Amino acid sequence: AKKLNVSFVPLKLSTALKGQLPIWTHLGAPPRTYNKRLNACLQNTHRIRTVKDMKQMCACLPEHRTHHPGSTCQCGPCKEDRTQGCKDPHKCAQIAADIIKKLPPKFEYTTSPAKDSLTLTHRRLEKNARAALSRQGEMTFDPSVTAKTDLSECFRIFADPRKLTQAPALRMQCLGTGRQTNDAMLEVFTDGACLDNGKENARCGSGIWVAPDHPMNRIIRCPRPTQSNQVGEVTTILVTLQLADPLTPLKIMTD
DSSP, X not given: OTTTTOEEOOSEEOHHHHHHSBSTTOTXXXXXXXXXXXXXXXXXXXXXXXXXXXXXXXXXXXXXXXXXXXXXXXXXXXXXXXXXXXXXXXHHHHHHHHHHHHSOGXXXXXXXXXXXXXXXXXXXXXXXXXXXXXXXXXXXXXXXXXXXXXXXXXEXXXXXXXXXXXXXXXXXXXXXXXXXXXXXXXXXXXXXXXXXXXXXXXXXXXXXXXXXXXXXXXXXXXXXXXOOHHHHHHHHHHHHHHHSOTTSOEEEEOO
16 A cells, blocks of 8 residues: 555545544644553543544533533433542543544534536436446536545545645636637547557657647657556546636546
């Protein structure tokens, strides 16, 4: 894992997935978040394991109308916790709240990811699934960046540790005024190729073609160190997106 820079790098997490993260080995927790002595009761008596568990621990006491700060509180939750062996439920709730507050914005459990209104409809998702299965037809790019299904989909390989961030991904807004989306779709043909693919001396390149003498036409030599057919394919699509007008519907023809 270390050799391939395997990292847990979600762009955005749904509230449900945030709650599933292990709290005691949380990747987003800053230094000095935990204290072995103070956290012992939360771990051993309250059996806190996940972010959701921790949030429930620090949220239940303040919401109880009869709760009073202190170790002798007679409210229902405090009595229940004391029967389980906790000597000071209120103090444990405060410690839990402090830990939750230290988590960075990307992993903050109390807020839901900002809606970008760009997630595909179920009909388009089903159409994409059919096209992928048959390996024919058009697929509409899914712009959603919020992980909702499983934490396993948030792991990436070859991630550059220097470029990882704890800030949640937010879509850039168009600041221009008076600009309208172009109606005409731009059709772009892309392809990547590699000589000696899979070998140490592999050399890959890419090509972009729109129309004769079109300004977006390109022949691209992919920079080292990584050279493969897949790199060539991805590079040509990346360059296409960089060159195209962001307000023009784009249809990329690729294999």
